[in-house]
Structures are given as C-alpha cells and as structure tokens.
Amino acid sequence: xxxxxxxxxxxxxxxxxxxxxxxxxxxxxxxxxxxxxxxxxxxxxxxxxxxxxxxxxxxxxxxxxxxxxxxxxxxxxxxxxxxxxxxxxxxxxxxxxxxxxxxxxxxxxxxxxxxxxxxxxxxxxxxxxxxxxxxxxxxxxxxxxxxxxxxxxxxxxxxxxxxxxxxxxxxxxxxxxxxxxxxxxxxxxxxxxxxxxxxxxxxxxxxxxxxxxxxxxxxxxxxxxxxxxxxxxxxxxxxxxxxxxxxxxxxxxxxx
Amino acid sequence: xxxxxxxxxxxxxxxxxxxxxxxxxxxxxxxxxxxxxxxxxxxxxxxxxxxxxxxxxxxxxxxxxxxxxxxxxxxxxxxxxxxxxxxxxxxxxxxxxxxxxxxxxxxxxxxxxxxxxxxxxxxxxxxxxxxxxxxxxxxxxxxxxxxxxxxxxxxxxxxxxxxxxxxxxxxxxxxxxxxxxxxxxxxxxxxxxxxxxxxxxxxxxxxxxxxxxxxxxxxxxxxxxxxxxxxxxxxxxxxxxxxxxxxxxxxxxxxxxxxxxxxxxxxxxxxxxxxxxxxxxxxxxxxxxxxxxxxxxxxxxxxxxxxxxxxxxxxxxxxxxxxxxxxxxxxxxxxxxxxxxxxxxx
Numbered sequence: 059x060x061x062x063x064x065x066x067x068x069x070x071x072x073x074x075x076x077x078x079x080x081x082x083x084x085x086x087x088x089x090x091x092x093x094x095x096x097x098x099x100x101x102x103x104x105x106x107x108x109x110x111x112x113x114x115x116x117x118x119x120x121x122x123x124x125x126x127x128x129x130x131x132x133x134x135x136x137x138x139x140x141x142x143x144x145x146x147x148x149x150x151x152x153x154x155x156x157x158x159x160x161x162x163x164x165x166x167x168x169x170x171x172x173x174x175x176x177x178x179x180x181x182x183x184x185x186x187x188x189x190x191x192x193x194x195x196x197x198x199x200x201x202x203x204x205x206x207x208x209x210x211x212x213x214x215x216x217x218x219x220x221x222x223x224x225x226x227x228x229x230x231x232x233x234x235x236x237x238x239x240x241x242x243x244x245x246x247x248x249x250x251x252x253x254x255x256x257x258x259x260x261x262x263x264x265x266x267x268x269x270x271x272x273x274x275x276x277x278x279x280x281x282x283x284x285x286x287x288x289x290x291x292x293x294x295x296x297x298x299x300x301x302x303x304x305x306x307x308x309x310x311x312x313x314x
Numbered sequence: 315x316x317x318x319x320x321x322x323x324x325x326x327x328x329x330x331x332x333x334x335x336x337x338x339x340x341x342x343x344x345x346x347x348x349x350x351x352x353x354x355x356x357x358x359x360x361x362x363x364x365x366x367x368x369x370x371x372x373x374x375x376x377x378x379x380x381x382x383x384x385x386x387x388x389x390x391x392x393x394x395x396x397x398x399x400x401x402x403x404x405x406x407x408x409x410x411x412x413x414x415x416x417x418x419x420x421x422x423x424x425x426x427x428x429x430x431x432x433x434x435x436x437x438x439x440x441x442x443x444x445x446x447x448x449x450x451x452x453x454x455x456x457x458x459x460x461x462x463x464x465x466x467x468x469x470x471x472x473x474x475x476x477x478x479x480x481x482x483x484x485x486x487x488x489x490x491x492x493x494x495x496x497x498x499x500x501x502x503x504x505x506x507x508x509x510x511x512x513x514x515x516x517x518x519x520x521x522x523x524x525x526x527x528x529x530x531x532x533x534x535x536x537x538x539x540x541x542x543x544x545x546x547x548x549x550x551x552x553x554x555x556x557x558x559x560x561x562x563x564x565x566x567x568x569x570x571x572x573x574x575x576x577x578x579x580x581x582x583x584x585x586x587x588x589x590x591x592x593x594x595x596x597x598x599x600x601x602x603x604x605x606x607x608x609x610x611x612x613x614x615x616x617x618x619x620x621x622x623x624x625x626x627x628x629x630x631x632x633x634x635x636x637x638x639x640x641x642x643x644x645x646x647x648x649x650x651x652x653x654x655x656x657x658x659x660x
Binding site for chain 2: 061064065068071072075076079080145146147149150151152153154155156
C-alpha cells in the first residue's frame with residue numbers, strides 16, 4: 059500500500075513537471091475558461107432570464123461554468139495516457155516492479171492540482187465581473203472540495219477513454235461528443251424550466267445538474283434539496299465504477 | 315560463464331525457494347510459447363534457450379512475432395500456452411519478481427520527452443524503489459557512461475534519435491538487471507547513431523549480462539549475437555551461431571545482376587540447371603548456391619546469353635546471413651523500416 063502511495067506521487071510529480079515544460083497547456087487551463095466566462099456573461103447574459111433568486115446572470119452562471127470546466131479538466135489525462143501508450147511509456151511502466159494502479163492514480167492526482175488552479179482562476183475572474191459568495195467559509199471550502207472530487211471522478215472516465223481509443227485525436231473528439239452535451243443539457247447555463255419537456259426530464263436527472271445545483275447551494279445559498287449529498291454520491295459512484303475499469307484496462311494495455 | 319544474477323538482489327535464486335520446471339541454469343527459457351490475436355497466430359509454438367551472459371539475436375522480418383515474444387518475456391503480455399522462465403522465474407506466476415530482474419528497451423524509445431534526461435532516469439530509479447538520492451546518483455552514473463551528461467539538464471525532446479535510444483537503454487539499466495530485452499534497438503536510426511548503439515550494447519554484454527535482442531537487420535545479429543534464432547510467421551525456423559547458420563547455406567553464392575528486372579524469371583530458369591537448389595530472385599538480382607567454382611561463371615554467362623538475358627554484373631562470394639534468411643524463408647529480410655513509425659526529428 060505504501061508502495062502505491064509512493065509510486066502515485068512519483069507519477070503525479072512527473073505529470074506536473076511536464077506541465078511547466080509545455081506552457082501552452084497551462085494556457086488551456088487558465089485563459090480558455092476565462093474566455094468562456096466572459097463570452098457567456100457578456101454575449102448570452104443579457105438574453106437569459108434567470109430565476110428571481112439570482113441578482114445577476116454571473117451569480118447563476120459561475121457555479122455552472124466552473125462545473126463544466128472541471129469536468130473537462132480530465133481531458134489532459136485522456137490525451138496524456140494515449141500519448142504514453144503510443145510512445146511505449148506505458149510498456150516501460152508496466153515492465154517496472156511498481157504498483158499497478160500508480161500510473162493512473164498519479165495521472166488523475168495531477169489533474170486535481172491543475173483543476174484547483176483553474177477553479178481559482180475562474181473564481182477570481184467571476185469576482186472581478188461581479189460574482190459574490192453568499193456563504194460561510196465552510197460552505198465555500200466545501201464547494202471547492204466538491205468541485206475537486208467531481209473533477210477527480212471525471213479524470214477516471216477520461217483515463218479509461220485514453221486507454222481505449224486509437225489516438226489522442228480520437229480521445230479528443232469522443233470525449234468532447236460525450237461530455238459537451240451533458241454539460242449543456244443541465245442547469246449550468248440556463249434554468250432547466252426553459253427547456254422543452256424531454257430535455258427538461260433529462261436535465262433534471264443529469265448528474266451535472268445535481269452538481270451545479272449543489273455548488274449554487276454551497277456558494278450562493280440557492281435552495282438545494284439534497285443536491286450536495288447527491289453530488290457527492292454521484293462522484294463516488296463514478297470513481298467506484300470507472301477506476302477499476304481503467305486499472306483493469308491498463309493491466310492489459312497493448313502498446314503499439 | 316558466470317551466472318548473471320547480481321549480488322545485490324536480496325533473494326538469491328535457489329531451486330527450493332522458486333520451484334520451476336525449466337533448467338535453472340538458463341537465463342531465459344521458452345517452451346511451446348503460443349499467442350494469438352483473434353485469428354492471427356502471432357506465436358505458434360516458440361522454443362528458445364539463452365545461457366547466462368550470452369546474447370541471443372531473434373531475427374525475423376516485420377510481423378514475424380519478435381515483438382510479441384519479447385512482450386511475453388517482459389511480462390507485458392500473457393501467453394496463451396507454453397512455459398516462459400526469465401532469470402529462473404515464471405513470467406506468469408512470478409511476474410512481479412521478474413520485473414525486478416529485467417530491463418526493457420524498445421524500438422520506440424520509451425522516454426518522457428518533456429522531462430530532462432536526468433529526470434527520466436531518476437523517475438525510473440524511484441519507481442524501482444530507490445530513494446530520490448540513490449536514484450539521482452545512479453542516473454548520473456548512467457548519463458556519464460552513455461555520454462549524455464552534458465545534455466542531462468535538457469528536455470529529452472531536444473535529443474537526437476541516437477541520444478534518445480541511449481537514454482532509453484540507460485533507463486533499462488537503472489536497476490542493473492541481469493537480463494536485458496532490446497526490441498529492435500536500432501530500427502529507424504541513421505548509420506552513425508546505429509553504430510553508437512551497437513558499441514553501447516557490446517559494452518553491456520561485456521559485463522556478463524544476458525541480452526535478448528530482436529532485429530530485422532542481419533548485420534546487426536551477425537555483429538552482436540552469440541547465437542541467432544531465426545523466426546518467421548510465429549515459429550523458430552532455424553537456430554545456431556552466426557557461422558553455423560552461414561554453413562547451412564552450402565558452398566558459394568553466385569550473384570547475377572540483370573540489366574532488365576523483367577528478365578528475372580527467365581534468368582531463374584536458365585540458372586536452375588547449374589545447381590541443386592532453386593535460384594532465388596529479388597528485384598534485379600538472382601542468387602544461387604553453387605558447389606564448385608571452376609567454370610561456373612562461364613557456364614552461367616553462356617546459359618543466360620542463350621536465354622537472351624542481359625547481365626550487368628556477375629560475382630561469386632561467400633554466403634552472408636542474408637542468404638541464410640533467404641534460403642530459410644524463401645523471402646528476403648526487410649532491411650528497410652519504412653512500415654515502422656519514424657523517429658520524430660529532434
């Protein structure tokens with residue numbers, strides 16, 4: 059077990075060091091989400107009717123767009139693992155006497171760090187353009203924790219994706235096709251009530267809606283029902299399903 | 315020969331502790347190895363034996379099954395059938411222990427291009443269980459030895475193809491493994507880098523390590539290997555020392571280069587009368603084994619002339635491993651790696 063922890067930290071360190079060598083990737087974590095926040099707030103913001111509870115679109119949008127952004131944070135894992143697979147690095151790792159799940163666990167752990175970075179960037183951006191917390195410090199911290207947990211869960215989905223698909227390009231487009239609609243057919247950008255009946259039904263059971271509602275409850279005090287625990291449960295369930303699938307796939311991974 | 319188990323391994327290999335049915339004197343022993351991917355029989359009953367401290371060259375064309383065999387021996391792939399022991403341990407039952415005793419370097423130079431040479435080797439050392447300090451010391455030793463110390467602090471993506479292979483070899487040697495698998499170590503390299511890698515491999519062998527080397531280059535196997543196993547379509551079709559294999563191709567070789575490639579079949583027909591074995595055509599060259607020297611060139615030229623075949627050049631020479639391969643498999647060893655992914659330019 060201690061071997062797993064040590065090896066996981068070594069792999070996580072490797073992935074974070076890489077990041078500093080490829081500054082363009084860092085740009086993707088920071089500038090791109092900021093761009094989306096600004097586009098949504100200033101292009102769509104005026105046209106979207108938010109529930110009376112929110113005093114502005116940015117108060118409604120920010121928790122939603124942060125959840126969307128964090129779900130995409132795991133993309134690096136899919137791309138990176140697929141690249142490692144093709145370059146033979148996975149073969150090298152598998153020929154070493156290291157803990158089997160460590161390559162994936164280290165990768166997803168590195169995502170938590172980059173996700174934390176992009177959450178901070180987004181919150182700061184939000185505050186600059188008028189977002190304000192209506193929550194205790196504990197609730198704010200709980201929100202951060204939930205975001206990182208949900209992002210971590212999605213990293214495991216992307217880890218599996220990266221080990222299955224034939225190329226980084228395929229990982230990119232498949233991941234996008236799978237995740238993008240999920241994030242949009244949710245309460246992240248518009249109130250669910252404004253959607254047609256069929257979409258509304260889907261949006262209401264969509265885990266994204268549950269996580270977004272939980273974030274609004276934690277950060278701006280919106281009525282939450284049981285969203286917070288629902289969001290935690292969804293995240294844990296995703297990890298429970300996808301982490302073993304990804305690790306089992308890794309064990310059998312055939313390099314080239 | 316000194317058995318290649320290093321003294322630093324905490325568990326000495328004893329028959330009582332590690333029951334294996336194969337000969338414990340062998341560094342690598344493979345019996346009846348089979349592996350299929352769907353309908354494709356990548357390995358169709360392979361037997362191999364490698365004595366400690368020697369180099370076995372696994373020689374064969376692309377798709378012969380060389381890489382699959384290495385992947386099984388290096389615990390990356392589970393065999394469908396057969397028994398594979400490396401360093402006295404079963405690769406299926408004792409996979410984790412086998413991994414402590416092998417080093418693997420591949421044709422794709424498995425290094426992280428975004429890390430420096432030093433960081434790559436330190437990472438591998440730590441994953442073998444070394445402390446950061448011990449891994450750093452070992453990494454510097456290896457960088458020094460492979461002439462990479464000046465580039466130690468540069469990201470590996472700035473390295474040339476030859477430097478990457480040397481770093482990859484370094485990574486395989488971090489834990490001083492007694493058994494080394496080198497899967498096409500020079501494929502895709504320019505001639506100068508190829509020579510560098512050869513020299514490095516020769517040094518490793520000089521230290522008493524057991525090496526299993528796969529290659530599609532006959533000259534590489536001839537230069538580096540103590541013994542060669544020729545593999546084609548998932549089976550070992552011949553084995554022996556390079557000289558023994560050359561002896562299997564009888565007598566001298568008559569090689570005729572034709573003026574017109576289209577005449578190849580006519581030339582084969584014309585020359586079949588002067589030898590017991592069938593002549594083999596490869597592009598504009600026809601080769602045939604001959605038992606006697608006297609008058610053979612004159613006779614060949616006369617027969618070709620009668621058949622109306624134009625001749626550019628005609629020579630008698632000693633057989634090479636190329637001839638061995640050709641006569642064993644009926645086809646030429648592919649010497650170009652053009653269907654392999656190319657090395658990324660540095």
